[in-house]
Amino acid sequence: MxxxxxxxxxxxxxxxxxxxxxxxxxxxxxxxxxxxxxxxxxxxxxxxxxxxxxxxxxxxxxxxxxxxxxxxxxxxxxxxxxxxxxxxxxHPLRMRATRCDGEIVEYLAVNEVSLLRETRQAAKIRIAIDGKVRLPELVGDGVLVATPAGSTAYNLSAHGPIIPMGADLLALTPLSAFRPRRWRGALLPSSVNVELTVIHPQKRPVSAVADMHEVRDVRHVFIEEARDVxxxxxxxxxxxxxxxxxxxxxxx
Structure with a gap:
């Protein structure tokens, strides 16, 4: 060896x-x-x-x-x-982020993809799963999607669930949610795709981070499991x- x-x-x-x-x-x-x-x-x-x-x-x-x-x-x-x-x-997550200027940036994430507000103003994010809007407006510091390997990292600190290996699940976890105040996130099948759309991205700028790779000023982020990796x-x-x-x- x-x-x-x-x-x-x-x-x-x-x-x-x-x-x-x-x-x-x-x-x-x-x-x-x-x-x-x-x-x-x-x-x-x-x-x-x-x-x-x-x-x-x-x-x-x-x-x-x-x-x-x-x-x-x-x-x-x-x-x-x-x-x-x-x-x-x-299998990592594949993040495809579209910036406000139209540039599309793609990264892979082993732990999580997170959307984070850039300024003092709260982020407003629309959440769709497999093309269907599930949450019209999340107001807060942001939101993340974590793999089982990443569920004990940032996700756990944000009070997200720990996911056992082999469960074929992803964690969708809000970050300091202000509205809806009682929403704690969701467990998703790993086969779904998640679309996060930033509402008023110029007024309320948001960054997308795939592990250590940050893309600033995004307006839309598409996330799916990279089964080919x-x-x-x-x-x-x-x-x-x-x-x-x-x-x-x-x-x-």
């Missing part, structure tokens, strides 16, 4: 990578069967985007802050751990991503 070892430049990750490279023969990422990524969830997100087209599984080890998408760091028996790891396939993560059998999501729901 040929492995590549990459690391975040922050914290202890770089030193940990040096230790691993002294113990295991590493190859360039272009030649690797598996990429070993050292850092936190932010670095894992960056890694997934960087190597999205390479179709190489990624085994992450936590040398960051959160590490929800990472395995525990150990420098012993790395090859054996990778060989015994469980593979989990993720597969991302493969490897997890120790006793620390699978599905189990972590399950455990998260029972932590105090």
């Amino acid at each position: 040929k492995i590549a070892i990459i690391a975040s430049e922050f914290g202890e990750a770089a030193q940990a990578a040096k230790v691993l490279r002294s113990r295991y023969k590493a190859v360039p990422t272009s030649e690797a069967d598996v990429i070993v990524a050292l850092g936190g969830d932010g670095f894992m997100l960056q890694t997934l985007h960087t190597y999205m087209g390479q179709n190489v599984p990624i085994f992450g080890m936590n040398k960051g802050t959160v590490g929800f998408l990472m395995n525990e760091y150990q420098d012993d028996d790395l090859i054996a751990r990778i060989g015994q790891a469980e593979r989990f396939t993720l 597969s991302l493969n993560l490897l997890f120790d059998a006793e620390h699978s991503l599905a189990e972590r999501i399950f455990t998260e729901q029972f932590e105090s």
